[in-house]
Amino acid sequence: MSQPQPIRASLFVTCIVDQLYPEVGVSVVRVLRKAGVDVDFPEGQTCCGQPLYNSGFTVEARRLAERTLDILDDRGYVVVPSGSCGAMMRVFYLDLFADDPEMLARANDLSHRIYEFTEFLSDVVGYEPRTVGAANGGTTVAYHPSCHLLREMEVKEAPQGLLDAAPGVERVELPDAEQCCGFGGTFAVKYPHISEEMLADKVAAATASGADTLTACDMGCLMHIGGAVSRQGLPLRVRHIAQVLDSGAG
Amino acid sequence: MAEVVTRQFVPASQAAVKDAQLRQALRRAGTGFDGTRREAIEEVTPGVWEQWRVQARRIKEHTIGHLDYYLEMLERNVTAAGGRVHFAVDAEQANAIVSEIARANGVWTVTKSKSMVSEELGLNHVLEAQGIDVFETDLGEYIIQLADETPSHLVAPALHKTRGQVAQLFADQLGVPYSDDIEEMARIARVVLRQKFLDADMGISGANFLVAETGSLVIITNEGNGRLCTSAPRVHVGLAGMEKVIPSLQDLAVFLRLLPRSATGQRITSYMSMVTGPRRSEDEDGPEEFHLVIVDNGRSRLLADPALRESLYCIRCGACLNVCPVYQRVGGHAYGWVYPGPIGSIVTPGLVGVGQAKDLPNASTLCGACRDACPVQINIPRMLLHLRHNIAEGPEQYEGTGSDTESLLARGFASVMSSPRLLNIGRRIGRRLLAPIAKGGVLGPTRIPLVSRWTRARDLPIPAPRSFSEVWRDELAGQQSNRSGD
Numbered sequence: 001m002s003q004p005q006p007i008r009a010s011l012f013v014t015c016i017v018d019q020l021y022p023e024v025g026v027s028v029v030r031v032l033r034k035a036g037v038d039v040d041f042p043e044g045q046t047c048c049g050q051p052l053y054n055s056g057f058t059v060e061a062r063r064l065a066e067r068t069l070d071i072l073d074d075r076g077y078v079v080v081p082s083g084s085c086g087a088m089m090r091v092f093y094l095d096l097f098a099d100d101p102e103m104l105a106r107a108n109d110l111s112h113r114i115y116e117f118t119e120f121l122s123d124v125v126g127y128e129p130r131t132v133g134a135a136n137g138g139t140t141v142a143y144h145p146s147c148h149l150l151r152e153m154e155v156k157e158a159p160q161g162l163l164d165a166a167p168g169v170e171r172v173e174l175p176d177a178e179q180c181c182g183f184g185g186t187f188a189v190k191y192p193h194i195s196e197e198m199l200a201d202k203v204a205a206a207t208a209s210g211a212d213t214l215t216a217c218d219m220g221c222l223m224h225i226g227g228a229v230s231r232q233g234l235p236l237r238v239r240h241i242a243q244v245l246d247s248g249a250g
Numbered sequence: 251m252a253e254v255v256t257r258q259f260v261p262a263s264q265a266a267v268k269d270a271q272l273r274q275a276l277r278r279a280g281t282g283f284d285g286t287r288r289e290a291i292e293e294v295t296p297g298v299w300e301q302w303r304v305q306a307r308r309i310k311e312h313t314i315g316h317l318d319y320y321l322e323m324l325e326r327n328v329t330a331a332g333g334r335v336h337f338a339v340d341a342e343q344a345n346a347i348v349s350e351i352a353r354a355n356g357v358w359t360v361t362k363s364k365s366m367v368s369e370e371l372g373l374n375h376v377l378e379a380q381g382i383d384v385f386e387t388d389l390g391e392y393i394i395q396l397a398d399e400t401p402s403h404l405v406a407p408a409l410h411k412t413r414g415q416v417a418q419l420f421a422d423q424l425g426v427p428y429s430d431d432i433e434e435m436a437r438i439a440r441v442v443l444r445q446k447f448l449d450a451d452m453g454i455s456g457a458n459f460l461v462a463e464t465g466s467l468v469i470i471t472n473e474g475n476g477r478l479c480t481s482a483p484r485v486h487v488g489l490a491g492m493e494k495v496i497p498s499l500q501d502l503a504v505f506l507r508l509l510p511r512s513a514t515g516q517r518i519t520s521y522m523s524m525v526t527g528p529r530r531s532e533d534e535d536g537p538e539e540f541h542l543v544i545v546d547n548g549r550s551r552l553l554a555d556p557a558l559r560e561s562l563y564c565i566r567c568g569a570c571l572n573v574c575p576v577y578q579r580v581g582g583h584a585y586g587w588v589y590p591g592p593i594g595s596i597v598t599p600g601l602v603g604v605g606q607a608k609d610l611p612n613a614s615t616l617c618g619a620c621r622d623a624c625p626v627q628i629n630i631p632r633m634l635l636h637l638r639h640n641i642a643e644g645p646e647q648y649e650g651t652g653s654d655t656e657s658l659l660a661r662g663f664a665s666v667m668s669s670p671r672l673l674n675i676g677r678r679i680g681r682r683l684l685a686p687i688a689k690g691g692v693l694g695p696t697r698i699p700l701v702s703r704w705t706r707a708r709d710l711p712i713p714a715p716r717s718f719s720e721v722w723r724d725e726l727a728g729q730q731s732n733r734s735g736d
Contacts, residue, residue, distance in 0.1 A: 015667065018718040019677050020711045025718035029726050041722045047667040052660055054616060054635065056642030056652075060664035067668060095632070151618035180575045184615025189703040191613050193264050196707045197579045198615075227708025230692055 006038040007125055009077040012068075012114075014085045015047040016219045024219060027246035028081045028117060034246075035127040037079075042071045049096075050088035054185050058096060062103075065093055069106045077124065078110065081117040081242055082218045083149020084185075089114050091152050116149060118217055118241060122158035129166040129245055141244055142174040142211035144202070144225070146218040150178060159217055159241055166245055174214075175205040183224035195224075203228050206236060213237040215244050251341035251547070252372040252400065254602045256586035259609035263580040271412050272581050279409045284572040286515025287623070294511075302504050307627045309501045310563035317553065320462040320495045321544065327465025331527025333540035337492075344545050345376040348454070348487055351541055352382055355485050357451040361443075363469065363476035364388040365456030366566060367489045367545055369401055369588045370601070373454070385446040387475040389439055396423045402582025402590065405513045405568040410581050443475070453479035453537070455525075457490035458565070459505060460542070463498045465526055467542060470509060472520040480525050486537040488525065492544050493553075493562035505565060508625035512567035548601035557636040561596040563626045570620035570630060576613055585610060592620035592630045599637055605651045611637035670719070677713040684712040 009032065013025045032039045049064035068089070072078050080086045093107035121127040141163055149155050163171045182188065182198025202225055206214045214229075214236055216222050226238035255262070266272055291299050313320050325335040338344035344367075352360070360382055362368065374384045374395070386395040393408040394401060397419055401407030408416065417430035426438050455476055459468040467488045469476040480486045496502060510516040529536030552558045571577045571591035582590035586607070589597045595610040604611070611634045620630045641651045642660070666672050684693060692709035696702055704710055716724075 013718050015673075019673070019713055022714050022716060022718035022721050026721060026726065029722075033729070041719075041727070043719070044670050045719075046670055046673055047663075049664075049667075052664060054638070055656070055660060056635070056638030056640070056644075057657070057660040057664075058639050059643055060660050063664050064667050092635075095635075147615065147617035147619075151622060178619070180615045180617035180619070182575065182615060184617070187613070187615050189700060191260070191263070192703045192706060193267050194576055194579050194613065195615075197267050198575050199707065223711065224708060227692070227704070227710060230690075230709040231694070231707065 006036055007077065008038040008040065009079045009120065010040045010042050010072065010075040012045055012048070012072065012078050012080045012085070012089070013041070014080060014082045014219070016223065017081060018046070020223070021219050021240070024081065024240045024242060027240065027242040028079075030246045031121070031242050032079065032117075035121055035125050037125060039079075040075075042075060045071050048085045048088045050085055050092070051185050053088060053092055053096060062096055065096055065107075066103065069093075069103070069110060072110055072114075073106060076113060077120065078114045079117055079120045080114060081240065082220070083116050083146045083153050083155065084218055084220055086114060086116040086119075087148040087152035116153055116155050116158075116217060118159040118162055119153065119155045122161055127162070129162055138168050138170060139213055139244070140170045140172050140211045141213045141215050142172050142206055142209040143177070143241075144174055144181065144206070144214060144216040144221065145178055146216050146221045147180050149217050155217075162241070162245060163215070168247070169244060172209050172211050174209045174211075176201070177205075179205075181221045181225050183221050185220065188224060199224060199228050203232070203234070207234065211236070213239055213244065215239055215241045217241050252370055252588055254587050254606060256598060256602065256607035256610060258586055259584060259607075259613060262586065263584040263613070266580040266584045269581075271415070272410055273579075275410055275412050276578055276581055279403070279406060280572050280578045283406075283514060283568070284623075287512060287569055287572065288515075290511040290515040290517060293517075302508055303625055303627050305504050306508055306565075306625060307563065309496060309504070310626055311560075313496055313501075314493060314553065314559060314562050317492065317495070320497060321492060323462040323497075324460055324465060324495050324544075327463065328527065328540075328542050329465070331465045331540075332530070333465065333527045333542055336541060336543045338543055338545045338547070340547050341371040341545075344371050344489070344543055344547065345373055347541075347543050348373060348489075349376060349380060351485065351487055351539075352377065352380070352452060355452065355539065357485065358382055359446065359450045360384045360452045360454055361387050361446050361450040361475075361479045361483065362391070362454045363456065363471060363479040364391050364407070365454065365489050366401070366404060366588060367456055367491050368454060370547065371489075371545070373489075385443065385450070387443050387446070387473075387479060388471070389436065389473060389475075392439055392443065393419065396420075400583065400588065403568055403571055404566045404589070404591075404593075410583065447478045447482050450479075450483040452485040452487060453481075453483040454487045454489060455480050457488050457494050457542075458509065459502055460490055460495045460544075461497075461499055461502060461524075462495050466499075467525045468502065469523050469525075470506075470519045470521070471523075472514070472516075474521045477521055477523045480523060481536050484537055485539045486525065486528070486541070488540070488542045490542065490544055492546055492549055493564075509565055509567055512565075512569040512623070512625040552597070552600040555600075558596065558600060558633055560628050561593065561600060561633060563628055564593050564597070565626060566593075567625060569623040569625065570628075573619040573623045575615065575617060575619070592634075593628070596630060596633045596637065604637060604641060608641050608651050611641065674717060674719075677717060681713040681715065688712045 049061040053061035097103035181202040182195040390408040403409040421428040528540040577591040599607040
């Protein structure tokens with residue numbers, strides 16, 4: 001297949017991946033490159049401001065949103081491996097700057113060129129995972145649709161389609177998949193007793209699915225679910241979808 | 251007004267999640283209602299459900315946007331039909347109006363069909379204090395009245411009770427032999443209530459809708475009790491929040507499609523009653539007097555705030571409760587007032603003041619399931635965010651509701667995140683401090699304040715040795731795109 005111009009995209013890796021899960025960022029870059037995307041990583045990026053915005057601190061959230069816009073202005077496509085940070089930048093920046101026409105214009109511009117990782121691969125690149133090469137061994141994967149990806153970014157088919165097409169990956173249904181895992185950012189520490197109940201149900205569903213791997217497009221949810229899986233010593237791998245698609249990451 | 255215990259959300263919800271019987275009741279009812287709701291929507295021609303939602307929302311937007319106009323039209327037409335309209339600013343005034351109607355008519359026995367507004371007003375206790383016997387006639391409401399409790403769900407007030415608990419309650423309170431057969435329990439209630447319907451001097455009902463152009467009060471029930479309450483006694487008092495008005499009968503149609511499907515998964519409700527004024531000379535039955543009490547009780551505050559106004563579009567179907575992962579774990583009583591769940595987390599702070607209900611907007615993961623389920627497309631997560639903003643740093647009336655510690659943490663977080671250099675220093679310090687107590691790269695149970703609230707059930711990864719930014723700089727930046735893929 002010939003492709004006249006490589007698609008160029010800037011990666012907004014998210015602060016949680018940057019600081020806690022750099023290996024996820026590496027898989028994101030590898031998969032994007034294998035899909036023929038020319039990846040760029042704008043310097044100086046940190047947090048999009050979502051934790052502050054969700055806690056009601058809009059003044060502080062604007063500080064971070066503004067510096068994020070400074071970094072991402074005029075960058076073309078922006079790819080973010082998270083539905084919740086993606087939703088913040090695509091949807092909630094517009095609310096955050098509703099009363100500031102100049103900032104709103106910049107936020108609006110970003111909202112039209114920012115894509116969640118799987119959404120970008122599927123809708124913009126038209127990527128077929130078979131080009132990744134053979135996966136090492138078979139793996140059964142259950143997919144957890146994270147809430148903001150599903151209901152704010154409205155990305156539903158792309159991650160499942162990529163998993164279904166990936167060689168060596170067998171996707172199995174996750175019971176009650178669209179139930180929230182109970183993370184909710186600061187919710188998990190403000191109301192741990194409720195969060196843990198939701199988490200227990202999600203972990204039980206993942207176990208019941210029979211999958212050896214649970215995947216999602218958000219490291220926040222996966223840190224939460226994975227934290228319980230590791231605490232309970234369950235035989236379940238918890239991995240970002242980029243890691244599942246990146247056969248080289250083993 | 252009904253007692254407000256919203257400040258107790260944390261201890262109440264802590265107790266609720268440990269209550270196995272409550273959990274069982276919630277699971278059964280929640281998944282039951284939501285399952286039938288989804289089935290009822292699926293059998294509607296694709297796309298049409300969404301058209302109905304849009305249409306209903308437009309009607310509500312229009313009516314709430316011109317509320318003064320439609321309330322005046324309603325008052326005119328109720329009066330023309332021989333009824334009387336009373337406007338109550340707050341609960342106290344509403345209770346006084348109903349009490350005065352009862353006194354003027356020599357009322358000693360009242361039957362009630364389901365009314366959330368009357369729960370909000372705490373009306374039963376006010377009437378009882380005057381020696382009036384008040385009987386709830388909706389089966390769920392009757393159960394919680396016997397138990398001296400408050401509703402825990404908008405549609406199914408006794409949802410928190412298991413069948414066995416109700417059987418025991420009937421045995422204790424009514425002196426009947428214990429039976430947990432649902433038909434038998436319904437029969438017992440029917441026998442008791444039938445006599446009350448015959449005895450009652452006054453019937454009190456809520457209103458699902460008020461039709462401005464005809465001056466009609468519309469109630470929807472499955473038990474037919476509403477019809478008996480509004481037609482058998484000498485006096486009928488209808489209670490309604492001021493947001494219940496819709497312009498015309500034509501507008502009613504779409505809500506009659508949306509409400510039963512969203513509430514219980516029914517295509518159509520069992521009973522729909524429309525009350526237009528008292529009995530006319532040619533009528534065989536009906537009340538001699540009809541009063542409509544329209545209640546504000548804080549709704550003007552919601553109306554005045556453009557960001558919260560759409561909470562007044564709610565038709566109290568309860569669908570958002572049935573899909574809410576938080577409501578499904580903690581039940582209705584934990585919310586501490588009459589309106590629970592996602593919509594209650596907006597309406598309650600609006601009506602009782604956010605200062606004493608600040609947990610409600612915060613106790614949500616913002617998962618958005620409520621918005622998807624709402625037949626009027628109310629954007630509940632957006633309003634929760636707005637309330638959180640008001641609590642954290644909002645206008646005058648919300649000042650003092652936020653937490654200083656949280657505000658300090660937020661500012662600290664923003665400062666660190668504003669500087670990639672600070673962030674990296676922070677990561678290295680964090681890693682150095684935590685690495686000695688971490689196992690396999692994660693932190694187990696710990697006593698570190700705040701962190702312990704995470705680690706009580708989940709391990710926590712410690713900061714990575716190198717950030718992604720460093721990995722990019724050192725390894726990835728120079729590499730080429732691998733376009734062909736193999």
